[in-house]
Amino acid sequence: MNKKMQSTYDEHLKGMSQARKKKFEEGYRDLLLSELLIAIMQEDDISIRELAKAAGISPTIIQGIRSGTSQNITMQSFFKMMRALGCSLIVEKNKLRFPLEIPKS
Secondary structure (H helix, E strand, O other): OOOOOOOHHHHHHHOOOHHHHHHHHHHHHHHHHHHHHHHHHHHHOOOHHHHHHHHOOOHHHHHHHHHOOOOOOOHHHHHHHHHHOOOOEEEEEOOEEEEEOOOOO
């Protein structure tokens, strides 16, 4: 017997309907974004207010992302936060890496 092992994530999704999978994946994406933002802010020891000022966005937007209550973050807000935190974005495909320029405005 050569049964392929599945990840916990794959096992969890296996029995879901398409609509439920979509909703779960959207929530999971929001969780990852929240965890990423929290980790970077902790690493840089920066507060919500400090990041909001540096990024030129409302503290409410940042708090919504951190708490998972933000329903619709714009790419513009995301780029502003990442730029203010000194992050760079990279797209990787077939072991090739392409840095993305984060626009200033």
